[in-house]
Amino acid sequence: MKKLHLYMLKSFVGPFVATFFISMFVLIMQFLWRYIDDLVGKGLDADVIIQLLSYVSLTLVPMGLPLAVLLASIMTFGSLGENYELTALKAAGISLYRIMQPLIVLIIVFTIGAFFFSNNVLPYANLKASTLLYDIKKQKPELSLKEGMFINDIEGYSIKVDKIDKKDGMMYNMLIYSHPKNGRRGNFETTIADSGIMKANASGNFMEVQLYNGYTYTDEGGKSGNKETYPFRRVKFDKQFFVIPLAGNELQRSDDDLFKDSYGMLNIVQLETAVDSLQKRLNIQKQGTLDRMRNDNYMVKKNRSPQRDSVFREETGEQVKDLDSLYQHFDIEEQKKAVDEAVKLAKGAQENLRYNVQVYNRDEAGIRRYNIEWHRKFTLSFACFIFFFIGAPLGGIIRKGGLGAPVVVSIFLFIMYYIIWMMGERAAREGALEPWQGMWISSVVLLPLGAILTYTAMTDSAVMSSESYMNFIKKIIGFFKKKKKDA
Numbered sequence: 001m002k003k004l005h006l007y008m009l010k011s012f013v014g015p016f017v018a019t020f021f022i023s024m025f026v027l028i029m030q031f032l033w034r035y036i037d038d039l040v041g042k043g044l045d046a047d048v049i050i051q052l053l054s055y056v057s058l059t060l061v062p063m064g065l066p067l068a069v070l071l072a073s074i075m076t077f078g079s080l081g082e083n084y085e086l087t088a089l090k091a092a093g094i095s096l097y098r099i100m101q102p103l104i105v106l107i108i109v110f111t112i113g114a115f116f117f118s119n120n121v122l123p124y125a126n127l128k129a130s131t132l133l134y135d136i137k138k139q140k141p142e143l144s145l146k147e148g149m150f151i152n153d154i155e156g157y158s159i160k161v162d163k164i165d166k167k168d169g170m171m172y173n174m175l176i177y178s179h180p181k182n183g184r185r186g187n188f189e190t191t192i193a194d195s196g197i198m199k200a201n202a203s204g205n206f207m208e209v210q211l212y213n214g215y216t217y218t219d220e221g222g223k224s225g226n227k228e229t230y231p232f233r234r235v236k237f238d239k240q241f242f243v244i245p246l247a248g249n250e251l252q253r254s255d256d257d258l259f260k261d262s263y264g265m266l267n268i269v270q271l272e273t274a275v276d277s278l279q280k281r282l283n284i285q286k287q288g289t290l291d292r293m294r295n296d297n298y299m300v301k302k303n304r305s306p307q308r309d310s311v312f313r314e315e316t317g318e319q320v321k322d323l324d325s326l327y328q329h330f331d332i333e334e335q336k337k338a339v340d341e342a343v344k345l346a347k348g349a350q351e352n353l354r355y356n357v358q359v360y361n362r363d364e365a366g367i368r369r370y371n372i373e374w375h376r377k378f379t380l381s382f383a384c385f386i387f388f389f390i391g392a393p394l395g396g397i398i399r400k401g402g403l404g405a406p407v408v409v410s411i412f413l414f415i416m417y418y419i420i421w422m423m424g425e426r427a428a429r430e431g432a433l434e435p436w437q438g439m440w441i442s443s444v445v446l447l448p449l450g451a452i453l454t455y456t457a458m459t460d461s462a463v464m465s466s467e468s469y470m471n472f473i474k475k476i477i478g479f480f481k482k483k484k485k486d487a
Helices: 002-039 046-082 085-091 096-138 268-298 323-328 332-398 405-429 435-458 466-486
Strands: 157-164 171-178 189-200 206-219 232-245
Touching: 002 046, 002 096, 046 085, 046 096, 046 332, 046 405, 085 096, 096 332, 096 435, 171 206, 268 332, 332 405, 332 435, 405 435
Parallel strands: none
Antiparallel strands: 157 171, 171 189, 189 206, 206 232
């Protein structure tokens, strides 16, 4: 039995390692496709790109690991079934459970390891990847002029070119706006030229601009003696040369503390602490709003005349507290004034309540995001366990190894899981479902599928046999033919 267990482990580890790296490669390519516009043309060094891909790879491990388990399980048991090894083992009296037993232990280790990875390594990787990607997005791109469009890549300048000669780089009908850096609004200087050339120097610190046949309009600032006019200076030139300073090419790195409190950068304990703090603050805010509305809107205390605000019973001389009775003793003007003031107070309370509800909804959405992240650390780890009990029996039923049918089936099941998972997470973020309901719905849906497939494989059911389906269809056709003949 030990030899069988070792054989099963060896049969599983090889496909698992191969499919894990394939899955990671696909997920990384998806990331690059998504952020390609933010990475191209930034002049990034090789070490920066390597760091980014390394951190991103770590963040994708919780997603790639379940997919690799699913692929490897189907490939392993599909290969055993295709080579009739699974049939021989069952004929020898070895049940499918005993065949799967060493792999079940291995998958449990994977599940526990995936949880500890999500709880300890993933927050650090998310922090580093988010900070580095934020810095890269802020990095000024290289100047990329497009015909007929304004570009604002150079700080303090807006440039528009109607036509660019691809051979010699000559530009035609150029319009350059120079924006002030002293806080003034508008365009400080406007330059119009028939043609010109723009190119960066060898060090990349300056942009050399050579213009031909144009005008430069400069706002002198302030007002002239006539209050309706603003002084400016116009210069005509046949040839003009100037340089524009460019930002340094070095990537400016931000402090990691910028994102350290985000929900994706926290472990289980930190998430629980954050949720408790946010919930307590939200409860205090709601209680404070309730007290303010009670004191400012429902129990308004103002200095009033006792003679006017008090109504006495003629027979006993007691003061009447009945507000309706008090209102009826007012004259028409006082009643109108009381109603107007009541409406004003009601509208003010309504506006304050509407604003407070928006604030509460935002805070509650933040609490849901932290709770969603808390459950995510468990669901992605538990997915390894679910996918093994889907893939292993499914491979034994399909009885196809290699990268053909197993890949197709695996991708279909993983996409189904991913769609359900994303729908549940979105419903949880929007408050339609509780965070635990939204994050566990994909596991609840696929877990019965794994149980059914495992039972089917253990009982040697022909549920995936095309021959059984053909026989079933033939029986139905024969039944209707016989019924027609009898009729």
